[in-house]
Amino acid sequence: MSSFLYSLGRRAFAARKTVLVLWLLVLAVAGGAAGLLNKGLDNTVTIPGTEAQQALDRLSVTFPQTSGASAQIVVVTPGGVREPEVRREVERAVDELKSMPQASQIVSPYQENIGGTISRDGQAGIVAIQLDGATTAIDQSTKDRISDIAHRLQERLPDGSRASYGGPLFAQNFPGLSVVEALGLVIAVVVLMITLGSFLAAGMPLVNALLGVGASMALIFVATALGPITATTPLLALMLGLAVGIDYALFIVSRHQQELADGATAREAAARAVATAGSAVIFAGLTVMIALVGLGVAGIPFLTTMGVAAAVAVAIAVLVSITLVPALLGFAGERLRPRGRAKRSRARSPLGTRFFSGWVRAVTRAPVVTVLAVVAVLGLAAVPAAGLRLALPDAGSLPEQDPARATYDLISEHFPQGFNGPLIVTANIVTSTDPLGLMNDLKGEIERLPGVADVPLATPNPTADTGIVQVIPEGAPDSQQTKQLVDEIRSLRGHFHDTYGIDISVTGFTAVGIDVSDKLGSALLPFGVVVVGLSLVLLTMVFRSVAVPIKATLGYLLSIGASLGVVTLVFQDGWLAGLFNVDHTGPIISFMPIVLMGVLFGLAMDYEVFLVSRMREEYVHTRDARGAVTRGFVSSARVVTAAAVIMFAVFVAFVPEGDANIKPIALGLAVGVFVDAFIVRMTLVPAVLALLGDRAWWMPRRLDRALPSFDVEGENLRDELELANWPRPGGDEAIACEGLRLTDPSSGLPVYHDVGFAVPRGAAHVVRDADESAVTAVLLTLSGRLKPDGGKAKVLGRALPARAAAVRSRVAYVDVGDGGAEPVRRALREDPAVLVLDRTDRVSDPAERRRIRELLTGTRATVLAGTTGLAEVRDVLPATAPVTTCDLRADATAQPRSLSGAIH
Known part of the structure; x- marks a missing residue:
């Protein structure tokens, strides 16, 4: 992946105008399609298959008068609603409501035998409005008509009276954006300026995020033509798209500046930044996307749609980051190269080396104390989450100035609270x-x-x-x-x-909400198992460690517990409710915990990857476990801190004026990001790794070989770049290796040979040893099918093991000891650049050996043959190709020599 991204970064840098035009064209096309195909958003939350929903569906057929959307007008008058003057005006309003095209049944408060309701003190009455069709089928004109009738009734009633409309039809409002959300972007600009040191560099992540968010929002509105999408969906996608779009671009631009400071050209720096930071961006984005798509585990359609839409927003943010950012870096050219003064000022920055060196020394000085303190604090913060209650929001959660909220409060004041549901x-x-x-x-x-x-x-x-x-x-x-x-x-x-x-x-509306909450609550455990299990597997593949994934997963659970605890305190128990502009306290919206778990999992893995991968890189190079923690932390903490501050600012900006559905999710994400980045990843993680020492990076050999490897820090690319002019500048060797150390593929025991030789293209080379497994290990390694334990190797100009997949696609491996000439014939049909023949000495039939030689004579492929004896390989090699050999027994570092000389 890193090699592909390196090439992609170079090409995007060179074709920067084309890349920018293409993305602008995508944005324009998506926006146009959204304008044409947009069918509007739907705030109705249902779960097919629940008892309440099934009963409601049956009623729509057998008793449609009771299954459609409903609304209410509550009338309150000091003299009592039974006063003739008041009754006359209320009955007039009832007649006006009955004339509406979508009216199914209008019940006057005076029709007490069929559900009409007057309060015990006689001061309040409820006009029940039953409409024909679900909430989504009710026209805006019908809603406006109810509002107008209520306002005119208010004008006709005696002084001091009130007529207010509301009910389930008006219980859901469509969220919008305010200037407060823009404050998150302002904070992001300030942090980017401090971190990157220039307005030009700081503007790139913002352009990246805004373009990605624009495209993803347009696609979401296009998708409304395919099915209903809740109004919360685009807001969640907007929050995530902004946050990850800025952060992912920040990682790449920051890495680009580091490469420039090390002396690379602008194009080379952009390519290396995309290859290294871009690899981590793809992995981090992939974890967020998997977690979001994993919301489908709950089996709830609206939640699945929400997760998929947010995952698309993250995917677009990743694509824009690895293509548009290098193009923008191309426009900037040499202007982003840090000057001497800039380097010195950055070193003195409070976000610089000295601050983070002091931080990591403090948390690792007594790691046991740090671990116990963090666990105790976050465990205490998670305690309120034990009392978390879930429910769907109703009119009681709307802002106090909303007419539906006013109606809800009036009914609660004059009637039992259940009249609202x-x-x-x-x-x-x-x-x-x-x-x-x-x-x-x-x-x-x-x-x-x-x-x-x-x-x-x-x-x-x-x-x-x-x-x-x-x-x-x-x-x-x-x-x-x-x-x-x-x-x-x-x-x-x-x-x-x-x-x-x-x-x-x-x-009924209330029973449907209860069933939705129960279904979502029961889905938390299986979803949590999937997320935690996924984190263990993915992190094991990334860090090649057992302890690191377990530590990362436990840290994630601490972050989740603390964020749920804070949300419970604010939105359910009312702590600091005024500060966050919370109008109504009570149960939390049903899908908040599962969305929070999914999104925060992906974001937590972001910080884990960007922080711990640098520590692992240092450990691999130095084998100094304690020093690797310090150096890796210092080299990555500045950017991780900036990314976390930006993400926190974006999320928390949606809390004060946000939609009631999105507010608890936004606060939970803001708290979760803060806790996970600064308390878990930057405090707990260094302490745990320092406490474990070398054991932190231990992994069973068999598990290491069984799991695929992700090169998230571009280590393989660096090895490939270092070998670009090896074994000689401009060389065209088909195979070259030096100091190659191998393991027996059958027993797993080390083969103590340092193998080194070079083979020109079109030539033939023989690897010989009395131990057949040693020869097989060499051949499997040089054909890209076995990972070496050390040394360096290139096949067809591609470094191993970094480009093993590319080598396997051009190198054919044939065990002629089992199949003879026929598998050689099949392999040559694929026109390989290199043909590897193992166990040639086991072909005992002279005629079969001649057929192999005839097949090889005249072929363009470089031939690499393995044998336990030199004489046995003589008559299977092509007659026209120059032949060399190395004897693994003869020398610690085997050198090429003439096969004909060895035989004769």
Whole structure:
């Protein structure tokens, strides 16, 4: 990957105008498509398959008057709503509501026999509005009509009276953006200026993020033509797109400046920055995307859509970062090269070397104390999360100035709180011979249940096959008391079946919300297992360690616990609610924990990769575990700090004026980023690694060979660049190796040979040793199929093991000892540049040996043959090619010599 990104960076730098035009064209096309295909957003949250949703779907067929969207107008007057003057105006408003095209049933507060409601003190009454169709099917004109009727009623009522509209139809508002969110970008600019040292460099991450976010937002609105998308989805994608877009570009630009400071040309510096930091960006972005797509584990459609949309935003941020950033670096040219004064001022910066050297020395001086302190503090912060309650937001979570919130508060003031979220008990009564009597019996039994405030309506539908009972709980829609009542009614299903021969279901807006919350809550554990398991596997592949992934995963769990704890304190318990402009405290929006877990997992892995990979790089080069922690931390902490501050600023800017759905997610992400970056990754991680020492980087050999390797820091690319002029400048050797140390592929035991030779293209070379496994190890290594334990090697100009995949695609390996000439024939059909023949001495049939030689004679491929004896290989090699040999037994470093001389 690093080699590919190196090439991509060079090309994007050179073709910078083309790259910029292409991305602008993508943005323009996506924006145009969004304008043409946009179908609007949908804030309705449903989960197919839950009891409440299934019952609601059945009611839409059997009792449509009760299944559609609903609204309310509450009338409050000091003299009482039964006053003739007030009653006349309310009835007039009811008639106006009945004339609406989408009106299904309008119930006056004075029709108490069919659900009309007047408060006990007589001062308030509720006009119940039932509409034809789901909330998403209700026209804006209908909503405006209800609003106008309520306003005109307010004007006609006596002084001191109020008429306010609200209910489930108005309970969801569509989020927007305010100037507060832009403050996050202002802070990002300041941090970028401090970190990168120039306005030109600081502007690149912003351009990168804004272009990526623009494209991803356009694609989300295009996707509305394919299905419903909640209004929270683009906001989540916007937050993540801005945060990762700025951070990923920051990593690349910062690495570019480091390469420039080391003396590289601008083009070479951009290529190396994309190859090294870009590799880490791709891995980090991939972890975020996998975690977001993993939200589909819950099996909840709207959550899956949200995760996929956010993952697309992150993917676009990654693509823009590795293509547009090197193009922008091309426009900047030499202007980003740090000057002597800039280097000195950066060294004196509070974000410079001395600060972070002092930090890492402090946290590693007594690592046991640091670990215990961090675990204790974050464990304490996580305690409130044990009381976390989940629910879907209703009108009570809207801003106080919202009319629906005002209606909600008026109803709570004059009626039992359950009037803001009534339950509907539905039953199939087709077998009943007395539908009215049956419904009265059900009403009587439900009225006696604890937690029931009122049962204003119990009626069959016109065809007497379905009945409904409207139940008003004593508690608020999002209260634990109401949830217990729903569970209690459902627990009586067997009793009602045995007594009346009917099956009941509990539905309604409140019951749907309870079922959604339960489903999301039950999905947390399997999703957590997937995320934690994924983190273990991915980090094991990246860091080639057992301890590092376990430590990273435990740190992630501490971050999650602390962020959930803080969100619970603020949004549920009301701590600092005024500071964060929280109008309503109570249960947290149902999908917040699972979204927070997924997103924070990816972001935590970002910091783990960018910080610990530098420590691992230092350890691989020096084998000094304690020093590697210090040097790796100092070299990467400045950029990680800047990235975390930027991400924190972007997230926290969405809290004060954000949508009620996004506020707890934004605060949770802000707290999670702060805790994970500064407390877990920059405090706990160095302490743990210092405590473990060399054991931190231990990994079983078999597991190391079984897992694929990710070159996130571009180590292989650096090796390849170092070998660019080896074994000689301008050389065209097909195979070259020096100091190669190998392991027996069958036993895993080391083969103590330092192998070194060079083979020109088109020539033939023989590797000989009495130990057949040693010869096989050499051949497998030089064909890109076995990783060497040391030394350096190039095949067809590609360094091993960095370019092993490319070598395998051009080098054919044939075990002629098992197949003879036929596998050689098949291999030559692929026209390999190098043909490796193993165990040539095992071909005993002279005719078979001649056929192999005939196949090889005239071929353009370089031939590398292995044998346990020289004479046995003589008659299988091509007659026309120059032949050399190395004897692994003869020399610690085998040198090429003439095969004909050895034989004769």
